Amino acid sequence: MWKKIAFVLCVGAACGLGNRVGAQTADQAWLKDATPQPNPEAVRALGKGPLEQAALEELRRGIGRHKESSEIVIGTVDEVVHAFPALRVPTARAPGPEGYWLYREPDNKDLVIAGADERGVLYGAFALLRLRGEGQTLGGEVVRSTPAMAIRWVDEWDNADGSIERGYAGRSIFFEGSKVRDDLAPVGEYARLLSSVGINGCNVNNVNNAAPFLNAEMLSGLKRIADAMRPWGVRLAMSVDVASPQKVGGLATYDPLDPQVKAWWTAKVNEIYALIPDFAGFTVKADSEGQPGPASYGRTPADAANTLAAALAPHGGVVLYRAFVYNHHLDWNDKKADRARAAYDIFHPLDGKFAPNVIVQIKEGPIDFQVREPVSPLFGGLTQTSQAMEVQITQEYTGQQRHLVYLAPLWKEVLDFDLRVDGKSTPVKNILAGTAAFDRKVSAQAAVDRNRRSFDSSALRANVAQDDKSVSRTNSVGRRLGGMVGVSGVGRDAWLGSPLALANLYAFGRLAWDPNLAPEKIAEEWTRQTIGNDAEVVRTVTRMLMQSWPAYEGYTGPLGLQTLTDITGSHYGPGIEGSENNGWGQWHRADHEGVGMDRTVATGTGYAGQYAPEVANIFESAQTTPDDLLLFFHHVPYTYRLQDGKTVIQYLYDSHYEGAARAAEFVKDWEGLKEKIDPALYTKVLARLQYQAGHAIVWRDAVTQYFLKLSGIPDEMGRAGNFAGRLEAEDAKLTGYEVIDVKPWEDASRGKAVACDAKEKQRSCSAEWTYHGAAGVYDVAIEYFDLQGGVAQFDFRVHGKSTGSGADWVADATLPTKRPHGDNSVRHVVRGMVLKPGDVLEVTGTPDGSDPAALDYLEVMPVASSMH
Numbered sequence: 001m002w003k004k005i006a007f008v009l010c011v012g013a014a015c016g017l018g019n020r021v022g023a024q025t026a027d028q029a030w031l032k033d034a035t036p037q038p039n040p041e042a043v044r045a046l047g048k049g050p051l052e053q054a055a056l057e058e059l060r061r062g063i064g065r066h067k068e069s070s071e072i073v074i075g076t077v078d079e080v081v082h083a084f085p086a087l088r089v090p091t092a093r094a095p096g097p098e099g100y101w102l103y104r105e106p107d108n109k110d111l112v113i114a115g116a117d118e119r120g121v122l123y124g125a126f127a128l129l130r131l132r133g134e135g136q137t138l139g140g141e142v143v144r145s146t147p148a149m150a151i152r153w154v155d156e157w158d159n160a161d162g163s164i165e166r167g168y169a170g171r172s173i174f175f176e177g178s179k180v181r182d183d184l185a186p187v188g189e190y191a192r193l194l195s196s197v198g199i200n201g202c203n204v205n206n207v208n209n210a211a212p213f214l215n216a217e218m219l220s221g222l223k224r225i226a227d228a229m230r231p232w233g234v235r236l237a238m239s240v241d242v243a244s245p246q247k248v249g250g251l252a253t254y255d256p257l258d259p260q261v262k263a264w265w266t267a268k269v270n271e272i273y274a275l276i277p278d279f280a281g282f283t284v285k286a287d288s289e290g291q292p293g294p295a296s297y298g299r300t301p302a303d304a305a306n307t308l309a310a311a312l313a314p315h316g317g318v319v320l321y322r323a324f325v326y327n328h329h330l331d332w333n334d335k336k337a338d339r340a341r342a343a344y345d346i347f348h349p350l351d352g353k354f355a356p357n358v359i360v361q362i363k364e365g366p367i368d369f370q371v372r373e374p375v376s377p378l379f380g381g382l383t384q385t386s387q388a389m390e391v392q393i394t395q396e397y398t399g400q401q402r403h404l405v406y407l408a409p410l411w412k413e414v415l416d417f418d419l420r421v422d423g424k425s426t427p428v429k430n431i432l433a434g435t436a437a438f439d440r441k442v443s444a445q446a447a448v449d450r451n452r453r454s455f456d457s458s459a460l461r462a463n464v465a466q467d468d469k470s471v472s473r474t475n476s477v478g479r480r481l482g483g484m485v486g487v488s489g490v491g492r493d494a495w496l497g498s499p500l501a502l503a504n505l506y507a508f509g510r511l512a513w514d515p516n517l518a519p520e521k522i523a524e525e526w527t528r529q530t531i532g533n534d535a536e537v538v539r540t541v542t543r544m545l546m547q548s549w550p551a552y553e554g555y556t557g558p559l560g561l562q563t564l565t566d567i568t569g570s571h572y573g574p575g576i577e578g579s580e581n582n583g584w585g586q587w588h589r590a591d592h593e594g595v596g597m598d599r600t601v602a603t604g605t606g607y608a609g610q611y612a613p614e615v616a617n618i619f620e621s622a623q624t625t626p627d628d629l630l631l632f633f634h635h636v637p638y639t640y641r642l643q644d645g646k647t648v649i650q651y652l653y654d655s656h657y658e659g660a661a662r663a664a665e666f667v668k669d670w671e672g673l674k675e676k677i678d679p680a681l682y683t684k685v686l687a688r689l690q691y692q693a694g695h696a697i698v699w700r701d702a703v704t705q706y707f708l709k710l711s712g713i714p715d716e717m718g719r720a721g722n723f724a725g726r727l728e729a730e731d732a733k734l735t736g737y738e739v740i741d742v743k744p745w746e747d748a749s750r751g752k753a754v755a756c757d758a759k760e761k762q763r764s765c766s767a768e769w770t771y772h773g774a775a776g777v778y779d780v781a782i783e784y785f786d787l788q789g790g791v792a793q794f795d796f797r798v799h800g801k802s803t804g805s806g807a808d809w810v811a812d813a814t815l816p817t818k819r820p821h822g823d824n825s826v827r828h829v830v831r832g833m834v835l836k837p838g839d840v841l842e843v844t845g846t847p848d849g850s851d852p853a854a855l856d857y858l859e860v861m862p863v864a865s866s867m868h
């Protein structure tokens with residue numbers, strides 16, 4: 001009987017999702033497959049629609065984990081009211097579009113999941129599983145939830161060749177060799193993960209290099225992707241190149257106001273909808289970082305957006321037009337030039353000129369996903385235009401998934417930030433939800449409309465086709481659209497590569513659904529579902545997640561300096577001058593006297609004046625600017641005192657040492673959970689945390705020795721530039737190794753390292769030091785450079801004898817760039833060495849390919865402080 005039912009009810013991507021060995025499944029994230037428990041009576045669906053069937057399947061799979069003796073009935077509100085006319089449902093408080101309620105009548109064991117529409121049923125099912133997963137049971141109360149925002153999308157930056165821009169988890173799950181992949185099972189699993197946290201759209205291709213995606217073969221492939229995601233209520237969107245009429249269509253122009261161009265887009269959009277009837281829309285990057293745009297014809301972003309919008313409107317599609325438009329050839333010597341101003345300067349004058357189905361997609365800060373930036377003032381600058389906030393799940397500037405950085409606290413700060421438009425409370429989250437003060441008139445109208453619709457079941461959508469018009473329908477009542485878009489970067493390596501980074505994907509969906517959720521609560525929820533329900537596990541992992549962004553900020557770019565990395569390259573390791581002296585405009589203007597960029601109206605670039613007066617006044621003065629943004633808004637002397645009286649320079653030293661020390665504690669925290677978590681997960685995460693602890697030291701040393709040299713002001717605690725116990729490679733007795741200058745100099749201890757020149761054909765090189773410290777037991781750290789293009793080998797010996805476990809290792813990590821510097825400087829620790837004065841310490845490096853087994857230093861550390 002069970003088999004038969006399972007067969008009949010198995011639909012679309014819900015089929016065959018058992019825990020396939022070696023396959024990429026949602027199991028690697030927070031949705032754990034339960035062993036099927038044949039208990040088909042426990043869950044019943046009232047409708048036959050595909051999303052409702054997916055919800056049914058999901059509940060059956062998940063409920064297997066929980067003992068269920070009663071029945072769960074799922075359906076749309078219409079279906080529930082129809083099936084149970086006597087049910088005392090709380091009709092006055094019906095869920096809004098895509099929402100649900102979970103309801104158990106006081107005198108009845110059975111539980112009802114009612115969705116405002118089919119998506120709501122699916123989200124309700126996932127909500128129930130989440131509550132159960134957390135050990136919560138429902139009493140007689142109603143759990144009622146409606147997403148705050150209409151747009152809850154992830155954007156992928158996948159290229160047709162299968163590579164992923166700023167992706168850190170392997171190759172694309174969607175594309176390979178200019179085609180859509182044959183095996184789309186991972187795409188279905190991804191959509192299931194997205195759906196479980198309420199994400200309803202996925203743009204699958206990069207905003208750069210988008211033109212090849214509009215050819216006929218690719219479009220038929222995209223149809224297959226849309227089919228794989230549809231059972232989970234995730235609609236497909238794509239990025240388009242505005243020059244496509246010329247590049248793909250062969251027209252002489254792509255001027256958005258040219259009638260031929262408009263006709264071309266209409267025909268192309270019709271072709272897409274013939275294949276994908278619920279296609280969600282286009283994302284556009286234009287006039288930005290080399291992408292073509294309307295400026296080539298003297299047209300505005302609104303002209304370009306509206307041409308696309310007109311083609312999409314009849315089908316209910318939308319245009320997400322990115323406000324990431326700026327000149328990357330700014331004059332570095334011009335003290336008034338400021339990239340941060342660009343989005344507001346370009347888009348604010350266009351407010352009110354966009355078609356109703358255009359949403360301006362704004363990065364959360366005015367620069368580019370830095371470790372900390374102020375909120376983009378453009379959110380407050382568009383009161384008649386729908387807006388979405390773009391955040392990055394993929395950790396481009398925040399450690400590229402090799403560092404633990406839980407981003408929900410950053411996003412939450414932005415969501416809660418009050419822009420005080422017209423002197424009224426205007427948190428960003430309200431703007432995105434279309435409920436800001438300036439939306440009051442239209443939202444009042446929408447509320448009337450919603451009330452009229454509530455429990456007028458005929459107005460509630462009952463099938464996918466109707467549901468897919470939800471976006472345009474909401475807009476037709478005058479309510480601004482809006483939402484959140486997360487650049488996700490998932491790949492074939494367990495989605496995000498790092499197991500703990502998945503907390504960011506999870507948190508993104510949860511916050512887009514409900515921006516009032518606390519990041520800590522989300523972290524806890526995620527930990528329980530992903531790692532374990534044990535109290536110590538939950539407490540420890542939640543604490544690690546919550547401390548991770550402040551730690552990373554502390555050792556990379558505190559006080560609003562932004563991430564102090566090479567902004568024209570990998571965006572990964574330390575490189576303090578990488579953002580200066582070029583046209584890209586991520587400047588911090590550090591000199592001998594002081595640091596920070598003057599963005600005030602009085603003496604600087606005027607950026608601060610883009611905020612409403614109450615906020616602008618706060619940022620205009622260094623005294624009232626919060627310390628963590630001080631150097632974003634002001635150029636101050638190193639001796640300037642922060643709110644607690646500490647000088648800027650001392651804070652720079654302290655925060656780097658404290659941040660790196662915190663990263664070292666993450667290792668200890670995790671080690672304490674060894675007996676309580678899955679061994680494979682334990683080992684995988686431990687290796688990453690150990691790497692992070694080492695790389696945090698690379699960051700710490702680079703930034704502190706750089707500012708020590710530039711400012712000439714010593715660290716009160718005597719740490720910066722003094723590396724006790726460190727034996728420099730360039731001071732060693734070298735055999736084969738040659739001294740090299742590392743660039744930038746601050747990325748190596750004292751700016752120098754040694755490399756083994758493979759061209760000379762020697763098999764290996766060695767560096768030897770004589771130990772002069774006290775006798776005792778030590779941990780020894782060896783700092784080396786793990787370069788691409790070969791797997792170098794290392795060996796550490798004392799008096800020619802192997803030093804035991806961990807004494808030889810290979811440099812086989814995949815780190816950015818091909819020359820030795822902070823991107824690829826790695827710390828290897830050999831623990832518990834017994835040393836006495838006169839011991840000869842020797843590191844042998846064997847180069848391979850283009851990896852010259854380069855070494856920076858060796859550090860002898862008392863055991864207790866080995867990571868510090």
Ligand code: GCW
Pocket residue numbers: 157165166207208285289324368369396
């Ligand atoms: O952060 C920068 C990235 C680019 C990216 C660009 C953008 C897709 O370094 O790789 O391009 O932002 O957001 O368009």
